[in-house]
Amino acid sequence: MNVVVIGANGQIGKHLVNQLQAHEQHEVTAMVRKEGQKKELEDRGIHAVLADLEGSISDLETVVKGADAVVFTAxxxxxxxxxxxxxxxxxGAVKxxxxxxxxxxxxxxMVSAFQAHNRDSWADSPxxxxxxxxxxxxDTLMQSGLDYTIVRPGGLQNEPGIGKILAGENLDRGNIPREDVAATIVEVLEAQNTYQKGFDLIAGESxxxxxxKKI
Known part of the structure; x- marks a missing residue:
């Protein structure tokens, strides 16, 4: 699968690009904003393109054209x-x-935020x-007609991934390493049981x- 990662220089995006690059069944295109970021990726053998989420939809269309999947991590x-x-x-996400x-x-x-679907949970959030x-x-993605999956991670950590998660519609708040968020994205890419679904994501036992598979 040819996957375009939007936000490839972000903290989750970097993990995701590396994991996709190492995956035998996927190819990755990393979308970044700066020439220096593009060169650093290319020096590591990763296909990278320049584009700006504040630019035009046509520019973004050029980036994703021919891909099998888009992941928004920006x-x-x-x-x-x-x-x-x-x-x-x-x-930027809507475009x-x-x-x-x-x-x-x-x-x-889509990489979203924990309980983003539940207004009551963030009514008084800073x-x-x-x-x-x-x-x-x-909501725009859910109405788009695309084969979407929305991943809503809890508190993000820079610790090494443990490869164990808990995923569900409404979870108690918890934390998760960014590396495991990226690994979950890789896992859902071809998991048709996750199409037209969103889920909260924290560290767990599975x-x-x-x-x-249980989503």
């Missing part, structure tokens, strides 16, 4: 304000969905603008393969 980051949250986490549709790329995996952006980006 984010504005905690150091930016609500303006970038709106432009990247919401509008990526529209680009995938225009390019006839039917498989789309990151409410981010949760709102994720909520409506996810192997990633076992947990994904």
């Amino acid at each position: 984010g504005s980051g905690g150091h930016t304000g609500p303006d970038k949250t709106l432009l990247i986490d919401l509008d 990526s969905i529209e680009a995938a549709k225009k390019a006839n790329v039917n498989r789309f995996v 990151i409410k603008p981010y949760m709102v952006a994720k909520h409506f980006a996810d 192997t990633i393969s076992e947990a994904v």
Whole structure:
């Protein structure tokens, strides 16, 4: 499967690109914003392209055209304000969905946020603008007609992955290594039982393969 990773220079995106590059059955295209990022990836033998989520849909369509799947892992980051949250986490995601549709790329995996589907859970959250952006980006994807999967990870950690997860519709809040989030994305790419579904994701007791089969 030829997979385009949008947000390939992000913390989850880097793990995902590396895992896809090492996978025997997948090829990866890493979408980044800066020439230096592109060169670093190319120096490691990874196919990389330059594009900006604040650019045009046609630019994004060019990036994803010919792919089998798109994974959206991009984010504005905690150091930016609500303006970038709106432009990247919401509008950038929506433009990526529209680009995938225009390019006839039917498989789309969205990295969202824990309980983004449940407004009550973040009614008083200090990151409410981010949760709102994720909520409506996810809603756009659900209405798109694409074969989507929405992954909603809990608290993200930079510790090494343990390869054990818990996935479900409504979980108690927990943490998960970013490396395991990436591995879960790789696992769901071809798992048709995850199509048209979203799930919360935290560290657990089941192997990633076992947990994904039960979604």
